Amino acid sequence: GNSVTQMEGPVTLSEEAFLTINCTYTATGYPSLFWYVQYPGEGLQLLLKATKADDKGSNKGFEATYRKETTSFHLEKGSVQVSDSAVYFCALSQNSGGSNYKLTFGKGTLLTVNP
Amino acid sequence: DVKVTQSSRYLVKRTGEKVFLECVQDMDHENMFWYRQDPGLGLRLIYFSYDVKMKEKGDIPEGYSVSREKKERFSLILESASTNQTSMYLCASRLTGSPYEQYFGPGTRLTVT
Numbered sequence: 001g002n003s004v005t006q007m008e009g010p011v012t013l014s015e016e017a018f019l020t021i022n023c024t025y026t027a028t029g030y031p032s033l034f035w036y037v038q039y040p041g042e043g044l045q046l047l048l049k050a051t052k053a054d055d056k057g058s059n060k061g062f063e064a065t066y067r068k069e070t071t072s073f074h075l076e077k078g079s080v081q082v083s084d085s086a087v088y089f090c091a092l093s094q095n096s097g098g099s100n101y102k103l104t105f106g107k108g109t110l111l112t113v114n115p
Numbered sequence: 116d117v118k119v120t121q122s123s124r125y126l127v128k129r130t131g132e133k134v135f136l137e138c139v140q141d142m143d144h145e146n147m148f149w150y151r152q153d154p155g156l157g158l159r160l161i162y163f164s165y166d167v168k169m170k171e172k173g174d175i176p177e178g179y180s181v182s183r184e185k186k187e188r189f190s191l192i193l194e195s196a197s198t199n200q201t202s203m204y205l206c207a208s209r210l211t212g213s214p215y216e217q218y219f220g221p222g223t224r225l226t227v228t
Contacts, residue, residue: 034216043119043205043219044158089157101146101165101209102173103217107157 002027006090006106013080013113021075021109023064023090031092033057033066033073034103038087047075047088080113087111118142119220121206127226134193136223138206144218145211147189149173149181152203152222164189165211196227 007022025031032051036044048057053068062077073090090106122137138147149161150173160173164183178200182190189208193200203224207217 036219041221043221044207045219046216049216101163101211102160103158105158107155 002031002092002094002104004090004092004104004106006088006109008107008109010110010112013111015082015113015115016079017113019075019077019080019084019111021088021090021111023073023075023106025071025073025090025092027071027092027094027104029094030068031094033064034091034093035062035064035073035075036089036091036105038089038108040086044089080111082113082115085111085113119206119208119218121204121220121223123223124221125224125226127228128193128196129228130197132193132196132227134196134225134227136191136193136204136206136225138189138191138208138220139187140189140208140218141187142208142210142218143186144208145186146209146217147183148207148209148217149179149189149191150205150207151175152205158205161191196225198227201225201227 003026034049035047037047038044048059050057050066056065064073064075087108089108091103119140147164150158159175162181164170180192203222205222206220209217
């Protein structure tokens with residue numbers, strides 16, 4: 001079955017530090033990949049996505065590249081802000097077949113950015 | 116903007132009570148989902164509905180049921196609440212097709228005492 005593994009947190013950084021959150025996946029076929037963010041007290045919001053190999057998703061200074069050869073989709077940001085403090089979830093969905101509705105999530109990584 | 120709303124942000128119920136969690140979306144999405152979120156376990160799919168009156172079990176359906184009588188509304192029902200159902204419940208909706216992302220509501224934190 002499909003699975004997503006992301007680095008365990010919590011991750012604590014100082015403002016303006018470089019961020020990487022690792023995400024690797026196991027899936028049959030060619031999944032679409034997503035990063036969701038959950039700010040304190042809120043639901044999940046889509047941060048970025050990539051639908052095929054070598055695609056780069058980007059939003060709000062965050063980037064992730066779909067690497068099929070390493071089955072990875074690592075999240076990066078060059079300079080984090082206090083407002084980036086949140087839980088980040090990596091997820092995948094299949095692009096075909098009966099289960100193409102389903103998102104498989106990683107367990108989430110808590111990021112805390114200190115001033 | 117897509118909006119997914121949930122009937123309560125916080126709910127406290129007693130063991131054995133019947134609990135209804137309501138979710139409404141305003142974008143005419145065919146697919147709707149109920150997840151629970153627990154520390155260290157991430158999000159787990161409880162039930163999914165791909166259209167009105169249609170439903171499928173997710174990964175952890177035991178102890179839950181659902182109802183989808185109208186396209187915009189998806190209800191999660193705990194027939195007899197138990198303490199191990201204390202959790203954050205998240206509703207989501209999505210257009211049919213791939214790779215359309217899911218849009219989430221703000222969540223309901225349910226405590227069963």
